[in-house]
Amino acid sequence: MEFLQPVSLAEALAAKDATPEAVPIAGGTDVMVELNFARRRPEVLLDLNRVPELTGWTLQDGKLRVGAGVTYAELTGERSAAGAGSGSGAGGGGGASVGAESLGGRLPGLAMAARTVGSPQIRNRGTIGGNLGSASPAGDCHPSLLAAGAEIEVASAAGRRMIPIGEFFTGVKRSSLAPQELIVAVWISPPSGPEQFAKIGTRNAMVIAVAAFGLALHPGRRAIGTGIGSAAPTPVRAAEAETFLASALDEDGLWESRAELPSAVVTEFGALVRAAASPIDDVRGTAAYRLHALAVLARRTLTWAWAEYQRTGSDAPGGEG
Numbered sequence: 421m422e423f424l425q426p427v428s429l430a431e432a433l434a435a436k437d438a439t440p441e442a443v444p445i446a447g448g449t450d451v452m453v454e455l456n457f458a459r460r461r462p463e464v465l466l467d468l469n470r471v472p473e474l475t476g477w478t479l480q481d482g483k484l485r486v487g488a489g490v491t492y493a494e495l496t497g498e499r500s501a502a503g504a505g506s507g508s509g510a511g512g513g514g515g516a517s518v519g520a521e522s523l524g525g526r527l528p529g530l531a532m533a534a535r536t537v538g539s540p541q542i543r544n545r546g547t548i549g550g551n552l553g554s555a556s557p558a559g560d561c562h563p564s565l566l567a568a569g570a571e572i573e574v575a576s577a578a579g580r581r582m583i584p585i586g587e588f589f590t591g592v593k594r595s596s597l598a599p600q601e602l603i604v605a606v607w608i609s610p611p612s613g614p615e616q617f618a619k620i621g622t623r624n625a626m627v628i629a630v631a632a633f634g635l636a637l638h639p640g641r642r643a644i645g646t647g648i649g650s651a652a653p654t655p656v657r658a659a660e661a662e663t664f665l666a667s668a669l670d671e672d673g674l675w676e677s678r679a680e681l682p683s684a685v686v687t688e689f690g691a692l693v694r695a696a697a698s699p700i701d702d703v704r705g706t707a708a709y710r711l712h713a714l715a716v717l718a719r720r721t722l723t724w725a726w727a728e729y730q731r732t733g734s735d736a737p738g739g740e741g
């Protein structure tokens with residue numbers, strides 16, 4: 421097996437151009453499992469760990485640009501990521517708390533999702549780019565990225581393009597990434613309202629989601645974002661649930677009043693999220709259980725997010741456009 425170790429993005433893209441079959445490896449928490457179980461025998465591995473352009477995060481043109489190599493520990497704030505808010509020059513380092521300036525403080529939905537991933541070892545190695553690269557329907561970043569309306573920056577030797585997250589996943593563990601392309605970064609508008617993520621598994625930690633749900637309230641543009649995990653061939657949005665809830669909030673003047681949500685609205689939102697899923701029976705759970713769980717997760721996350729919106733009532737809606 422050949423092991424390529426580029427030290428810049430240009431070198432990595434040139435290597436991928438020359439050898440499209442080369443398998444990128446970032447944290448290796450998916451790739452190494454596949455190698456160890458002999459599910460994959462790549463002739464070339466492309467190590468991305470020495471590519472500085474994939475690390476850290478910045479605030480650019482009003483959006484957060486999170487490098488593909490940013491780890492879960494950096495997303496949660498367990499480790500500080502080099503970025504606009506951290507002021508440090510290199511990736512890694514220890515002990516940053518989740519404050520307003522940390523990445524976790526700026527992207528709370530993604531941080532919540534990252535906190536549920538694996539164990540500390542997996543969170544220290546596993547990356548957001550690797551989660552997208554695997555494109556598993558159960559990947560925990562995906563519901564929050566869908567809810568936030570993220571865009572994926574990908575590049576090849578021929579240039580760069582942006583893929584809206586809703587167009588990224590094309591099938592079970594398949595994405596719209598071309599063989600010559602690498603995932604470079606994830607772009608997300610800073611949230612203008614509360615975000616939530618909830619996941620159900622067969623135990624509390626080190627577990628693949630049986631069902632997961634991400635929710636974002638976008639008061640800045642009076643919209644709702646959703647993402648469903650582990651309950652369809654790909655991660656999906658619950659578009660009808662989004663439209664229904666945004667209309668209900670508009671019609672009843674709830675964005676402004678921040679009054680209690682009518683229970684009928686919460687119940688209908690859960691039912692519409694459930695209707696957007698198309699799960700299967702598998703070893704982790706039945707389709708019927710997943711559908712039931714999703715409606716519960718949707719109602720719970722909406723209740724939590726709305727309570728936070730009510731608590732932060734003095735803040736004028738702003739942020740993302």
Ligand SMILES: Cc1cc2nc3c(=O)[nH]c(=O)nc-3n(C[C@H](O)[C@H](O)[C@H](O)COP(=O)(O)OP(=O)(O)OC[C@H]3O[C@@H](n4cnc5c(N)ncnc54)[C@H](O)[C@@H]3O)c2cc1C
Pocket residue numbers: 443444445446447448449450451452453468488489536537538539542545546547548549550551552553554558559560561601602603604626627628629
């Ligand atoms: C014990 C254990 C527990 C886990 N728990 C969870 C969990 O709770 N939730 C969850 O979502 N996942 C979980 N995982 C899966 C895994 O940790 C995540 O999918 C992780 O995000 C993968 O990131 P990585 O950097 O390790 O990717 P790698 O293993 O390095 O790569 C994964 C895939 O992405 C491709 N890739 C990586 N980087 C790029 C790039 N920049 N451009 C293009 N392609 C790229 C690789 O070629 C490969 O196909 C777990 C894994 C293990 C072993």
